Amino acid sequence: MNRLFDFDLTLELLGFDFVQTALLAAAVLGLVAGTLGPLIVMRRMSFAVHGTAELAFTGAAAALLLGIGVSYGALAGAVIAALLLGLLGGRESDRDSVIGVILAFGLGLGVLLLWYYPGRASNKFGILVGQIVAIEPTDLTTLVIAAGVVLAVLAIIYRPLLFSSVDPVVAAARGVPGRLLAPLFAVLIGVATALGVQIVGALLVVALMVTPAAAAARVTASPLRATILSVIFAELAALGGIVLSLAPGAPVSFFVTAVSFTIYLVCRVVEWWRNRAARVSTNDADDGGARREPVGAA
Numbered sequence: 001m002n003r004l005f006d007f008d009l010t011l012e013l014l015g016f017d018f019v020q021t022a023l024l025a026a027a028v029l030g031l032v033a034g035t036l037g038p039l040i041v042m043r044r045m046s047f048a049v050h051g052t053a054e055l056a057f058t059g060a061a062a063a064l065l066l067g068i069g070v071s072y073g074a075l076a077g078a079v080i081a082a083l084l085l086g087l088l089g090g091r092e093s094d095r096d097s098v099i100g101v102i103l104a105f106g107l108g109l110g111v112l113l114l115w116y117y118p119g120r121a122s123n124k125f126g127i128l129v130g131q132i133v134a135i136e137p138t139d140l141t142t143l144v145i146a147a148g149v150v151l152a153v154l155a156i157i158y159r160p161l162l163f164s165s166v167d168p169v170v171a172a173a174r175g176v177p178g179r180l181l182a183p184l185f186a187v188l189i190g191v192a193t194a195l196g197v198q199i200v201g202a203l204l205v206v207a208l209m210v211t212p213a214a215a216a217a218r219v220t221a222s223p224l225r226a227t228i229l230s231v232i233f234a235e236l237a238a239l240g241g242i243v244l245s246l247a248p249g250a251p252v253s254f255f256v257t258a259v260s261f262t263i264y265l266v267c268r269v270v271e272w273w274r275n276r277a278a279r280v281s282t283n284d285a286d287d288g289g290a291r292r293e294p295v296g297a298a
Contacts, residue, residue, distance in 0.1 A: 006247040013246040022135050025143050026199055026238035029208060032147045032192045033238075034231030035154065037213025038223060040189065042165045046210045048085055049189060051099040054106035055081030056194045057202030061113035071139045074194040074202070075146065081106065082190030083183065110202075135199070143195050150188050157181060162223060199238065204253040208234050211260035215267040219274075233263045 013019055040049060059077020060070045084102055154161075164171040164178045172178055189209070196205035212233035216226040241256030 009247045010243060014243070018135070019242070019246065021137060021140050022199065022242055023239060025135050025140050025195075026242050027235060028140075028143055028147045029192075029195050029199055030235035030238040031231055032150055032195060033208040034212055034234035035151065035227060036189060036192055037209060037230045037234065038216065038226045039161060039165055039185070040210060041213045041217055042162075042223075043185070045186075045189065046206065046214075047096060047099050048186065049193060049206050049209045051085065051103040051106070052078050052081040052186075052190045052193045053197070053202045053205045054103045054110070055084075056190070056197050056205075058106045058110035058113065059194070060197050060202065061110040061117070065113050065117045069139065069142075070197070071142050071194070074197040075142075075191060077106070078190035078194035079187055080190075082186040085183075085186050146191050146195060150191050153184070154188060157184065161185060200241070200253045200256045201251070204257055207253070207257040207260045208238060211257075211264055212237060215260075215264040218264075218267040218271040233260070236263065 014023075040046060056074040056078035059073040059075070059080070061073070062077070063070050063073020066073075081102060085099060160171070160176045161181050163174070164176050164181055168178060193205055193209060196208055200208060213226065213230040215233055216229035220226050220229065237256050237260040240259045241252050241254075244255040244259070245252045
């Protein structure tokens, strides 16, 4: 238990290059995930993120088996997943079943590829739950470039994408190309999901892609404020998760998910308190009006 909260050991480990590289990678991931998150929640694509992560896991497992960079394999797998979701899940009624099919296939294929891999078990485990020691400077460069591309494309399509997310019927009537934006946004999600595989693992990357945005949606209805809060929450979860995991040497993914879930619970409490205060204020106003009405009638 003492090791879990060993402040001196944490400070010592923060001086290592691989930890600083991981923190930089987590900061970039938090920015991308926090920016995309509100749109993911708004478009009800949380399950799609999970399905995309499974094929990112498959691509990472294939890369591990072939002896190439895991980040490249995860990126290729996630983009393929996004394209499959865009092509096969065009109709909303088919989307969940298509995601379930792709998710199951990707997970099964990934398990088979890991079974063939003759290397260390820690490498296999790291793909699933994250492993910050595996993040090399070259991986950080790839991550920064990919994140820059995602944010640049998102900046270009943000307004029509937000419009089609809020009111798809009216957006289509105004000529917004929803059929083009949907697969393009799915590819952006795929790239962002792949970026998180080495930090939080393929199984729990949804903790950064969805949970911070879901928490922000509980305390604000403004897309701008939701995005800002989502980025802040994602950064707290990503960076805080890494720092908390240093002393015990435990998988980062647990601490990232724990911080994310705690933030979500706090936002739920804030939402409940606001709603309660609003109901009390409304009731007080109604009671005051009822008391004054007989006076006015007289």
